[in-house]
Amino acid sequence: MKKTGFLLLASALLVSLLAGCSGANSKKEDPAKNDPKPAENNPATEQKEAAYPASFSYWVGLNGNVAATLADYSELKVYKKLEENTGTKVEFKHPSTDPAQAEEQFNLMIASGNYPDVIEKSWLVSGKGPDALIEDGTLIRLNELIDQHAPNIKKYLSEHPEIEKMIKTDSGNIYAFPFIRGDNELMVFFGPIIRQDWLEKLNLEEPATIEEWEKVLTAFRDGDPNGNGKKDEIPYLLNYRNVRSGATNELIGAWGIAAQFYQVNGKVMYGEIQPEYKQFLETMQRWYKEKLIDPDFAATDGKLQDAKVTGDQLGSLYTYNGGGLGKYTDLMKDKPGFKLIGVSHPSLVKGEISALGQVDKPYTGLGAAITKTSKNPEQIVKWLDWGYSEEGNMAFNFGIEGESYEMVDNYPKYTDKITKNPDGLPMAQSLSQYARSTSNGPFIQDIRYLEQYLQKDTQKEALKKWSQAKNEIVLPPITLTAEESKRMASIMGDANTYAEEMMLKFIMGAESLDKFDDFVATMKSFGIDEAVKIQQTAMDRYFAR
Structure with a gap:
């Protein structure tokens, strides 16, 4: 028995040794051949x-x-x-x-x-x-x-x-x-903000409906809320691209639609050919004519927007929680009384919740x-x-441990370089020197970033208000076949260019809304009805995956 045991042990050692040599030699000659699934193995x-x-x-x-x-x-x-x-x-x-x-x-x-x-x-x-x-x-x-x-x-x-x-x-x-x-808390980060100090000065409540918004904007125009004795206030900065973007849906949700594709009870619709879209345009055209909307809204970029907010001119806009509300609050911290707050996405009827705001998917x-x-x-x-x-x-x-964050009780806590930047940078900009958590990218966004990014009570309150929108009409992240994509590109290339151009013309009054039916007919001539069918087929496939 001792002899047998010794032989078995010797054999095992020999096999192990030969296997080790064989593996070493094989890897030296061709690593890939002998490790076909390295990610799975180790x-x-x-x-x-x-x-x-x-x-x-x-x-x-x-x-x-x-x-x-x-x-x-x-x-x-x-x-x-x-x-x-x-x-x-x-x-x-x-x-x-x-x-x-x-x-x-x-x-x-x-x-x-x-x-x-x-x-x-x-x-x-x-x-x-x-x-x-x-x-x-x-x-x-x-x-x-x-x-x-x-x-x-x-x-x-x-x-x-x-x-x-x-x-x-x-x-x-x-x-x-x-x-x-x-x-889930990372998926809502954009919505309407307004100057609360202006509301308080003019004895106004937060607007919850489109009608209340119009009342507030009119007061901003006429009431000299910045107190400089000049009628230089800009009540509202409309970003027309945010209206047409399915990611932001600026104001349009009050009318129960999205500007482009959305769904109601499983049926895909296209917003810009609906009668509700004409109602939206009528309101925006009136606001523009009455100088409730920035007259230069179509040409205002990010830098001009920043200048109008920090120049104590702009009363309301749609923007980001960190890169807008938080940033402007930091930039204006030395301005006595300056206060921005988030407000709910408006509806048409008092007490109703907006059908659509901003909500991301994972x-x-x-x-x-x-x-x-x-x-x-x-x-x-x-x-x-x-x-x-x-x-x-x-x-x-x-970012970098020891520079932009420290581990405190196993929690990555941003340093003062980020949260109280010595150069006076808002957190959105100081953090963006180190990490991509504010700008997206190929990684998984961490909730611990948001827990610190929304430092201010006004930001946390804005998140709650913006999260109230129903968002039930949002399409899932569908994909198209190669053939469908080619057809959609053919249809939507011209349709998007035309729709954006006509939105500006309608709002600015360069085109009468009496021509809205002609606009719809032109959109349909591009193939919008076919595009809706393509989206419907793709959505049905998505739910069947």
Whole structure:
């Protein structure tokens, strides 16, 4: 028995030794052949041993909070840290900050065939859908690359199948590394704000209906609330692109519709051909004529908006909780009595809740995709996957430990450099020097960011008020087939240009609303009814996934 035991032990040791030698020699000759599923076998080791790209190009919109102090994303501390970790030099390319121009630049870039290696944008609002872009050779299908080279996002998706459903097309393609909002409270961040000190000076209540809004704006125009003895107040700054954007829905929800596609009890509708849209335009036209709306609203960009708020001229607008309400409160902290508050999305009837405000989904189509011309997609996948690791999550949400945050009782607490910036920067801008939590990107947004970002009671109260909107008519994050995308691009390219142009003409009175039926007929001539059917089919497919 002792002899048998010794022989068995010797045999086991010999087999183990031979296996070790064989493995070492095999890995030396061909690592991939002997480790076909490194991410699945040992995610930590694979991540550490990953061969990252030496360099690549990255096309992404430059967030306004970043642009306030930095030239481009290469100056962001999170990307400096990523370069230190991986040795990868990224050439960032930023399109216009104007959304319409940026989309036009994207389309021209795609048409030219001269692509960067990575493109980050919202893919569900593009003329072509993700399936079409994969089919025509613009983007790479990522499913297999993620399975083999991206252990962090792969693990997250396996634990969150509802998110995996959202980031895939109906064909099953994963086309981008997604921006994911990791908590329900992160999904409401935009709405109407108003000068409370002006309301108090003129003895007015917060407006809750469109009629009450008109009364307040009229008082702002006539009551000299800034007290300078001049009639220079701008009651309301309308952002017409926010009206047409399904992400923001400025004011339009009071009429029970969205400007573009929405659904009622499972039936897809298009807002700009509905009678309620004409009613909205009638109100906006009257407000514009009576100087309740900024006469320069169509030409006002972010910098001009900032100047009008900080110049003590602007009474109300739609904006972000952190990058608007919080930012302006900080910038005006030395102005005696200055106070902004958030108010509820208005309705038409007193006591009713607005049908639509702003609410995000965990995933809205925003993500970083890899183009077909990329020479090293496997390495770029590994680079992008870092954002979903524990280290990447901390860096993208909080920046650099010891500089922008400290761990206090196992909680990443922002430092005074962020919350009480010595240069007087608002938190939205100071944090944007370090992290991308204020500007989205390929990572999972952390609720602990919001818990500190909304420092002020007015911000927390605004979140509660903005969250009251029903938002039941919002479409899910549907995707289109390649053929549907081509047809939608053909229809909506002309329709969107015409609709935006006519919105401005109607509001400014350059076109009579007696021509609204002609406007609807023209929109239908572009194929809007067909576009509604395409969206309906895609929504039905989404719910059947």
